[in-house]
Amino acid sequence: MAQYEIAVTKPYLWFPVRIAAQKQYVEIFANGAKCFEFDIPVKNDDNAPDFYGCLEVAPFIGQTFLLQAPVDESWFAQIRQEDSRPDRPASPNRPLLHMTANSGWINDPNGLVYHDGTYHLFFQHNPFDVAWGNMSWGHCVSKDLMHWTQIDTALHPDSSGTMFSGSGLVDVQNALGYGQNTLAFFYTAAGGSNPWSKGTLFTQHLAVSTDEGRTLQKQGVAVPTIGPDSRDPKVFWHEVSQAYIMALWIEGNDYAILRSTDLRHWEQSQRFTMPDAWECPDLFCLPVYDAAGAAHGEKWVFWSAPGYYSVGNFDGYRYTPEESHSAYARDGVQKDELSYAAQTYSNTPGRVINIAWLRPQNRGELFTGCMGIPREFSLIKTASGTILQHKPAKEFTDLLRADISFGLAANDSRCCNAAEEPFVLDLSLNEQTSGKAEIEYNGFIISVNLGDGTVCANGRTFAFDKGAVCGAMDLQLIVDYKVVELTAANHTLYTVMENTSHQLAGNITVRTEDCAATAGLSRVAL
Numbered sequence: 001m002a003q004y005e006i007a008v009t010k011p012y013l014w015f016p017v018r019i020a021a022q023k024q025y026v027e028i029f030a031n032g033a034k035c036f037e038f039d040i041p042v043k044n045d046d047n048a049p050d051f052y053g054c055l056e057v058a059p060f061i062g063q064t065f066l067l068q069a070p071v072d073e074s075w076f077a078q079i080r081q082e083d084s085r086p087d088r089p090a091s092p093n094r095p096l097l098h099m100t101a102n103s104g105w106i107n108d109p110n111g112l113v114y115h116d117g118t119y120h121l122f123f124q125h126n127p128f129d130v131a132w133g134n135m136s137w138g139h140c141v142s143k144d145l146m147h148w149t150q151i152d153t154a155l156h157p158d159s160s161g162t163m164f165s166g167s168g169l170v171d172v173q174n175a176l177g178y179g180q181n182t183l184a185f186f187y188t189a190a191g192g193s194n195p196w197s198k199g200t201l202f203t204q205h206l207a208v209s210t211d212e213g214r215t216l217q218k219q220g221v222a223v224p225t226i227g228p229d230s231r232d233p234k235v236f237w238h239e240v241s242q243a244y245i246m247a248l249w250i251e252g253n254d255y256a257i258l259r260s261t262d263l264r265h266w267e268q269s270q271r272f273t274m275p276d277a278w279e280c281p282d283l284f285c286l287p288v289y290d291a292a293g294a295a296h297g298e299k300w301v302f303w304s305a306p307g308y309y310s311v312g313n314f315d316g317y318r319y320t321p322e323e324s325h326s327a328y329a330r331d332g333v334q335k336d337e338l339s340y341a342a343q344t345y346s347n348t349p350g351r352v353i354n355i356a357w358l359r360p361q362n363r364g365e366l367f368t369g370c371m372g373i374p375r376e377f378s379l380i381k382t383a384s385g386t387i388l389q390h391k392p393a394k395e396f397t398d399l400l401r402a403d404i405s406f407g408l409a410a411n412d413s414r415c416c417n418a419a420e421e422p423f424v425l426d427l428s429l430n431e432q433t434s435g436k437a438e439i440e441y442n443g444f445i446i447s448v449n450l451g452d453g454t455v456c457a458n459g460r461t462f463a464f465d466k467g468a469v470c471g472a473m474d475l476q477l478i479v480d481y482k483v484v485e486l487t488a489a490n491h492t493l494y495t496v497m498e499n500t501s502h503q504l505a506g507n508i509t510v511r512t513e514d515c516a517a518t519a520g521l522s523r524v525a526l
Helices: 073-077
Strands: 002-007 012-017 023-030 033-041 051-056 064-069 080-082 104-115 118-126 136-142 149-155 162-170 183-190 203-209 217-223 231-238 243-251 254-260 267-273 282-290 295-303 308-314 319-326 339-344 353-358 375-382 385-392 400-408 413-418 423-429 436-441 444-449 454-457 460-463 473-479 482-488 493-499 506-513 517-524
Touching: 002 073, 012 033, 033 051, 051 149, 064 073, 104 136, 104 183, 104 339, 104 353, 118 149, 118 162, 118 353, 136 162, 183 231, 231 282, 243 282, 267 319, 282 339, 282 385, 295 319, 295 375, 308 385, 319 385, 339 493, 400 413, 400 506, 413 517, 423 436, 423 506, 436 473, 444 473, 444 482, 454 482, 454 493, 460 493, 506 517
Parallel strands: 104 162, 162 231, 282 375
Antiparallel strands: 002 064, 012 051, 012 080, 023 033, 023 064, 104 118, 118 136, 136 149, 162 183, 183 203, 203 217, 231 243, 243 254, 254 267, 282 295, 295 308, 308 319, 339 353, 353 375, 375 385, 400 517, 413 506, 423 473, 423 517, 436 444, 436 506, 444 454, 454 460, 473 482, 482 493
C-alpha cells in the first residue's frame, strides 16, 4: 500500500483515468480523517491518461492530503492541481441535442428543480470511469433546458454510502428555516455499497443549498431504513393536504407514501404494490384531454423507472390506481429499453417536464449514456384508457427551423438529404384507418401501418392507440449522434433507438402505400 502527500493549493484535483485498467481503491485523508474514497482504473506507467477525473477540493485549500492506494508512485505523480475543471474532451460523435457528462458514466437524473431562471439537472455520475461506480451527484445547469453546462459535483460518497438517486424542491414554505430560496434535496445514502460504509443500511438523507444550488450541505438522515434497499425519494408539496409528500421505492414492486410538515420528520401513510414497476417513483398531477384537445379534468400519475405507470387519484395520504400502462413502446419481448429512470421537474407551475436517462453504450467514447430530450407530459383520454402524451418541451421546438417539406401522393416515394447535423423529421399521414408509410435512413427502417395500428422500428413492432389521433396520423423522429427518439400517434407512442452510425448525413427515403402524406425536415438551431 503506497502513500502520497499533496499540499492542497488549488480548488481542483485531477486524477488520471485509464479506461479498462484494473480498478484500485484510493483513499484520501486530511488531519487524520477520511475525506474521500474512490475506485479508479489505474495503470502504473508514465503514459498519458484517457481522461482526468475531477475532484473539487476548495474547502481543503491550505491543508495536506494523505493519499493511500495500491499503486506506483508514477500514478500519484500524474495527479494535477488546477484552478478549473478539465476541459470537455472533444468527440466528433458526441450528442448535440442530448445532455452528456463531460466525461465518465451517467445514469438516473436527480434533483430536477427550476429556480430563479435556472434549470438544475443533477445526475448519477462516476467521475472516474465510463462504467458504473463511485455513485455521486453530478450537476449541470441550463437557462433553456437545451444548453447545459456541467459544474462541480454536488454530492460525493461518504461513510453513509454512495449517493443514489433522489429529488429536489424549493422550500417556499421555509419549513427548514434557512429562507424561502433554500433548495432542499432528498437522496438515498446506499449504505454498504462502498467500503467506507460497510455494515450500514440504505437510508434517505436531506441536503440543502442556500447558494442557488452551487453547493449542497448534507444534513443527515431524514428517513431511517424501511427496506434493505429502499431508495429514490421523490418529494413535493401537496397543497390540498398541506404537507410534503415523499414517494419511495421499498422492494420488489412495492412503494410507500410518506408525509411531513417540516421536511425533517416523516410518517408513512401508505404502502402499495404496482405490478411491473420498480425503483425511481414519481407522483404528479396532469390535465386530461381528448384527442381533439377538449379538457376532461385532471388525474394523478404514479410513475416508475422502467416507464410503467398508473393513472388514478391522490388525496395526500393514499394513492388509488385506476388503470395501468407503459409509457414506453413495448413489443412483448423482455429487453431493456433505452429510456429509463425518468424524473419530472419541481417548481414549474402549470407544466410537468420530464427528463429520462437514455442508455446508449457510446463505445469508444470517454462518456457513457445521455439524457433524453425534455418532454412535457399530459394525458389523453381514449375509449381504451387514459394515456401519457410525451410532447417535446417548448424550449426544444422553439429551436426548430423548417428546412425541407414535401407532399406524397398515395403509392409515392420521395427522397431528401440530411446534412451532417441533428434534425427532426415529421411525417403526417392524411388518413386514419388504412394505408402505410415507410421511412428509410442510414440503416433505420421505420414504418406505420394504419390498418392494424402499428409502428415498426428496426424490426420491433409496437401498437398505438388510434383513439389518441385526431385527423392525420403523425410520426416524429429526433435524430442525433448516438440516439434517435421516436414518437407517433399524437406523441403517445414513444421509443428510443441507438444510433450506431458515426454520421448524420444521408439519404432519407419516404414511401407511401394507399395513403397520401406530407413530410418535413427541420434543423435544430443550437
